[in-house]
Amino acid sequence: MTCIETIQAYALRSIGIGERLLPRDDFTLCQHFTLIGSGLIWNVYFGVLALLFGFFLANALALAKAAHSPWLRKPAEWFIFLFRGSPLFIQFFLAYEMLVLLPKAGIEVLGITVATSWTTKAWAGALFVLFLNTAAYSAEIFHGALKSVPKGDVEAADAYGITGWTRFRRILWPTMLRLGWPAYTNEAIFLFHATTLVFFSGFPAFQQRGDALYYANYFADKTFNPFIPYPIVGFYFICLTLLLIWVFGRVNRHLNRHLPSNMRGRIRLRPQLIR
């Protein structure tokens, strides 16, 4: 099989399009690259959707954690502690076992039967766990950023008579995003890395449709040679990380566009080491 044929057969294998049987012997480098790259579709799917949905929940949670009312603050604090304090691996297992316990026939709600079997599939169940997990981590970041909004900004808004929702939308929220963005970029990178855990943690890969690491593990098990598939996964993820840094860097530039250029340069992508 030439490389072009391999790409045609396996490029979309992870979503069920193309050749049904995975290669069994005479593994070529091309097959490695194609199948592992095909698995990357799932990593991108989980990462992008979890980040997208998680962003909104994270904002809500960050505000709830900063609220005065304990009825809002306590649940948000507990939610964040629950997801940040326990391993994602255990969360995946627990969520899967819980979803399996749902009645197979579906749940009757107001005379309509709601199907439950789809929730145990990786595309839904794992996405849900990742969504809650990243929301908790991002909420902590945004909460910290909200606390460090400069006092002067808020006082200036008060002086101009900007209050309530307008003050939040035009002053607090953009500043919070701006301050939290470098840390949020790190969180996004680690979320993409975390998507590789999905198919190793209870969620079965339906018809051998797995993510990048699933296929790399398949190759390593078959060839007993870890020196080719795992570096390929590494290569793909480094590319993905660089792409993420570029996209988030563009957003960062947009968020900081009103600052003088010498101030802008100070916000760099580096983990928070110093208080």
Place this chain on the structure above:
Amino acid sequence: MFEYCVDPSQLSGLAWLSCYLTTGTHFNFYWSFVTVLMLLAVTAPVALAFGFGGAMAARSHLTPLSLIGKGYIAAVRGVPDIVYFLFFVIALDQGVEWAKHLFVCDDLSQPVWNGSEFKVCAAAKVPLATSSAIWHSAYAFALAVFTFALVFGAFAANVLYGAMQAVPRAQLETAEAYGMTQRQVFRRILVPQMWVYALPGLSNLWLILIKATPLLFLLGIQDIVYWARELGSAKTSGNNPYPHGDWRVFYFLGLLVFYLAFTRVSEIFLSRLTRRLSHGQATLGGEQLRKAGA
């Protein structure tokens, strides 16, 4: 365990539960918690040592050494850690056996990597096929510790590198002005002062390390995840004295509570440590402590 546990089918309620939770397999489960704690206790100092080495290499004036240090930090940060866990377990295993193969085997004509096979002579197997089971698990554990230390060492190196850079330049220059050599400045000024800057990052790393321990399961070690799955899965009444349905969800709930409690205790302990280390430091935290004391 207890005397009344002889015939579990006659028991019910708490008595049954007390017998059920003290079976031999359950003690294996409890023992696996000790394995996890042991892994943490061994890995943390080793990873810190790796990190120290990496940070020193990255700071070095020799370009190749500094490139190695920086490359080590960058490579691990860019790739998911689970890839390293899966990779190093096989790669280290094969590397050790291959090295031993070169020394102890008589017949070196056959290639070691042949198609889809990895073959060394019987004498080069690590541990030997004849050695007891305890050596096999000890070897697997050592590989796991080394893998964890290698991955978390890179993260620690990143933190320590940042901390070394964060020590005020004036402190080092003053030391140089007093006539200290580079080595003395490093030992007496830089290292004692960098910890307060490194602590937030290191405590973060410790929490991440705790949360990475379930990955032991992927390294083929019979850890808490393994036993939770084993014990929780449905047992039929045929050969098992304690038949029950699918209880995995309860076991995983137990693990969740264990990790939450462990994280909470660590957080409290680390915040105390931060307070102690901030005493007398030229940082915001140290200044606050000084004002509170005055």
